[in-house]
Amino acid sequence: MNTYNILLASPGKAPDVLRSAATIMWQWASLLKGEDLTGKHFNRPPDGQFGSCAAQVVGFVKEVDDFSLSALVSDYANAGRMRDARRVFDSMVDPCSALWNSIISGYVSSGEEMEALVLFNSMRRNGIWGDFSAIANVLNAASSLLNVELVKQMHDHAFKIGATRDIVVSSALLDAYSKCQHPHEACKLFGEFKAYDAISLNTMITVYCNCGRIEDAKWIFNTMPNKTLISWNSILVGLTQNACPSDALDTFCKMNKLDVKMDML
DSSP states (O other): OOTTHHHHTOGGGHHHHHHHHHHHGGGHHHHHTTOOOTTOOOOSOOOSGGGOHHHHHHHHOSOOOHHHHHHHHHHHHHTTOHHHHHHHHHTOSSOOHHHHHHHHHHHHHTTOHHHHHHHHHHHHHTTOOOOHHHHHHHHHHHHHTTOHHHHHHHHHHHHHTTGGGSHHHHHHHHHHHHHTTOHHHHHHHHTTOSOOOHHHHHHHHHHHHHTTOHHHHHHHHHHOSSOOHHHHHHHHHHHHHTTOHHHHHHHHHHHHHTTOOOOOO
16 A cells, blocks of 8 residues: 555645654554554654655655644654754755754754754844744853853844743853853843743852852742752752851751752762
């Protein structure tokens, strides 16, 4: 049986069924044999032309929406198959913002920050700045490369378009300044926050501890509604580094009482 019959049976809905078809097509032979696929996971892109049957579907369907292609790129990236993700991306003449974001995010997640920045610059040359997630991705790349000048440039751009009000972007900025050893910029930015999440609060505990503002770090920790393991480890390390042995011991005892498992510090 032609594996494309799934799509041929509903040509008007081809883009809508693309993801579902792509996830089962490499199991088609098993389905025909009547094998029980219960409990099997379809989260790994299959092999084949361009690296997957999913890519074959993309090449077969006449009109594939950009978001389905973006999801395909993301799936390849999540599986560590950036070569296949790049082939799908490069097959598009005029990639949309979602596709740019997916491929850039994939390279950042794969530890190929320089390639992510090269693509970001290409996106800008094509007149696309991307959405807030693109800014966060570039900030993550810049922080990994300790490129504080790029962090500042992205901060300026984020401020101009109102992206600093987004918790994901603001947390990425905070983390970038922290990793680039610019605590003063991080503290100033944190003072402008309108909302907080666990990531930003944990980051600031570390920032305050690193610049000797241990009381501020303790205040954040003590007022956090939901402390994570990272929160406990961060304050414990900070207390130790800032010559607060009694507070560190008290914190350690509280961790034991709450049965919080400590990381190797």
